[in-house]
Amino acid sequence: MVWIVEKKVFYHSLDLGFGRVKIPIRAKFEFEVRDGALVPDSLSKTILYNKQVLEKRYPSLDLTRLQRSIDDTVNHEIDNYFRACGYFGTESQ
Numbered sequence: 001m002v003w004i005v006e007k008k009v010f011y012h013s014l015d016l017g018f019g020r021v022k023i024p025i026r027a028k029f030e031f032e033v034r035d036g037a038l039v040p041d042s043l044s045k046t047i048l049y050n051k052q053v054l055e056k057r058y059p060s061l062d063l064t065r066l067q068r069s070i071d072d073t074v075n076h077e078i079d080n081y082f083r084a085c086g087y088f089g090t091e092s093q
Contacts, residue, residue: 001039005030006081012049012073014066016058025049027074038087047074 007028014021025047032042049070054061082088 002033003030004033008077008081010074010077012070014069021058023049023054023070025070025074027078029078033087036086038082043078045074045078047071 005028007026010025010027012023012025014023026049027045027047029043029045031044032039047070051063054066055063
């Protein structure tokens with residue numbers, strides 16, 4: 001059993017209709033690996049991005065939708081990381 005902690009920066013592209021904004025997201029995720037495989041339900045993650053600046057600059061932005069979209073981006077990037085490291089195959093967990 002090994003616990004791994006990773007810190008990565010991912011980018012989320014936000015299409016505003018009149019332009020595109022690239023949002024940097026700092027993600028810290030921890031998970032357990034046993035016998036070379038990811039232990040199901042061991043993943044915990046922390047996501048940080050500058051929400052206050054986005055609220056101030058784009059007041060009509062739907063923050064709930066933005067948060068879901070950012071969560072989807074981070075989950076996708078973490079899945080890609082797991083696949084690249086060989087912790088699970090092509091199916092998503």
